[in-house]
Amino acid sequence: MFIKERQEQIITKGGDNSGLVGGKPSIAGSVSQRACVFCGSRVVLYPIADALHLVHGPIGCAAYTWDIRGAMSSGPQLHRSSFSTDLREKHIIFGGEQQLYDALTELIDKHQPAAAFVYSTCIVGVIGDDVEAVCRRVEAEKMIPVIPVMSEGFQGSKKDGYKIACDAIATLVGTGNRTDVSPFSINILGDFNLAGELWILADYYRRTGVHILASITGDGRVDDIRNAHKASLNVVQCSGSMIYLAKRMKEEYGVPFIKVSYFGIEDMSDALYEVAKHFDNESIMERARALVRDELQHLLPALEPYRKALQGKKAAIYVGGAFKAISLVKALRLIGIQTVIAGTQTGNTDDYKLLESICDDGCILVDDSNPVELSEFVKQTGAELFIGGVKERPIAYKLGIGFCDHNHERKLALAGYDGMLNFAKEVYETVSSPVWKFVNR
Numbered sequence: 001m002f003i004k005e006r007q008e009q010i011i012t013k014g015g016d017n018s019g020l021v022g023g024k025p026s027i028a029g030s031v032s033q034r035a036c037v038f039c040g041s042r043v044v045l046y047p048i049a050d051a052l053h054l055v056h057g058p059i060g061c062a063a064y065t066w067d068i069r070g071a072m073s074s075g076p077q078l079h080r081s082s083f084s085t086d087l088r089e090k091h092i093i094f095g096g097e098q099q100l101y102d103a104l105t106e107l108i109d110k111h112q113p114a115a116a117f118v119y120s121t122c123i124v125g126v127i128g129d130d131v132e133a134v135c136r137r138v139e140a141e142k143m144i145p146v147i148p149v150m151s152e153g154f155q156g157s158k159k160d161g162y163k164i165a166c167d168a169i170a171t172l173v174g175t176g177n178r179t180d181v182s183p184f185s186i187n188i189l190g191d192f193n194l195a196g197e198l199w200i201l202a203d204y205y206r207r208t209g210v211h212i213l214a215s216i217t218g219d220g221r222v223d224d225i226r227n228a229h230k231a232s233l234n235v236v237q238c239s240g241s242m243i244y245l246a247k248r249m250k251e252e253y254g255v256p257f258i259k260v261s262y263f264g265i266e267d268m269s270d271a272l273y274e275v276a277k278h279f280d281n282e283s284i285m286e287r288a289r290a291l292v293r294d295e296l297q298h299l300l301p302a303l304e305p306y307r308k309a310l311q312g313k314k315a316a317i318y319v320g321g322a323f324k325a326i327s328l329v330k331a332l333r334l335i336g337i338q339t340v341i342a343g344t345q346t347g348n349t350d351d352y353k354l355l356e357s358i359c360d361d362g363c364i365l366v367d368d369s370n371p372v373e374l375s376e377f378v379k380q381t382g383a384e385l386f387i388g389g390v391k392e393r394p395i396a397y398k399l400g401i402g403f404c405d406h407n408h409e410r411k412l413a414l415a416g417y418d419g420m421l422n423f424a425k426e427v428y429e430t431v432s433s434p435v436w437k438f439v440n441r
């Protein structure tokens with residue numbers, strides 16, 4: 001059932017095995033759930049809402065649109081359009097540079113974006129179009145940043161795309177000269193404003209007296225990113241995708257960073273306290289404490305009925321990054337659910353040590369899994385709930401168990417205290433749905 005070469009990537013907590021190894025390339029026969037390099041870059045960059053995003057490649061690559069990855073914007077909606085150069089056979093034979101130049105200039109004239117990102121896909125890497133030269137030419141003509149994102153899908157996995165996207169963002173950072181920046185300002189990295197989650201967090205930070213300078217990966221704006229080097233702190237969620245940018249900004253501009261998660265009561269509260277600690281300001285800390293107190297006063301009683309109803313249920317988690325998995329194990333425990341499978345697409349070996357340390361004995365931990373393995377684990381453990389993304393949904397439904405979407409496609413805010421209540425409701429509704437009575441598990 002399991003591919004021998006994947007031995008180090010599957011362990012059972014408390015079993016006779018050494019630690020889970022992460023960061024390995026996918027094995028071809030495994031049909032990994034990971035997406036391609038281009039997809040990784042696109043996920044990170046497209047929430048920059050006032051930029052043009054042009055996919056240089058065949059129309060199929062442009063399928064990664066806002067419709068399946070809905071980062072919300074409070075202003076411009078340009079990021080929702082999935083522009084493509086629509087390369088056809090003749091471009092593959094004679095080259096696609098002219099097509100790219102024409103598409104870029106036409107789109108910039110029409111939409112007047114603050115910047116343009118041009119994504120290079122597999123076939124462009126094969127035919128050797130000089131994307132960087134076309135971008136330089138258009139940048140000089142149109143006087144806006146035109147940034148090549150060299151994200152050919154075959155270069156590696158989604159995780160490599162994250163790094164390429166961070167490099168693309170880094171070309172903007174440091175080019176702004178805003179002077180009115182609060183000393184208590186932060187950048188938010190790795191929150192994608194799915195279902196408006198960033199706005200929930202922004203409200204919390206505002207109430208503690210902290211100012212968000214740039215929310216780089218959610219409701220993002222080019223000008224804010226250009227000035228992001230002036231913030232006092234980078235607050236990084238989804239460290240798998242954004243840690244590289246945080247490290248670059250620390251080296252190049254001296255902006256320190258902390259890693260946080262906004263999922264679940266414990267991690268949300270820790271995030272507010274860690275930011276307050278960084279500023280070493282009693283007023284911010286006191287306001288953070290008051291906020292947590294207020295929120296929990298309402299939230300804990302509201303969670304109680306769900307905790308009673310869900311007590312003793314078992315869950316499988318398979319998500320993109322390990323930090324989210326860690327938060328989910330804690331959040332599930334809070335509502336009485338035991339995690340029996342915990343896996344991620346892009347966790348590294350250190351992340352997995354942490355994940356293993358918070359899981360119960362008997363929990364199966366897995367890196368870079370596939371549908372066959374995940375189905376088998378569900379059957380072995382008797383999990384009644386699957387938490388994952390669009391690729392895991394059919395696995396859960398085919399096995400006749402509840403499913404909660406915790407990926408980029410979700411339409412329900414799950415971050416913060418409000419999100420914790422939504423999460424408990426969603427989990428309760430799916431696990432307790434009467435439909436499962438009619439399914440042969």
Ligand code: SF4
Pocket residue numbers: 036037038039057060061120121122123151152153154
């Ligand atoms: S693997 Fe290549 S062809 Fe497929 S979506 Fe990614 S960039 Fe496009």
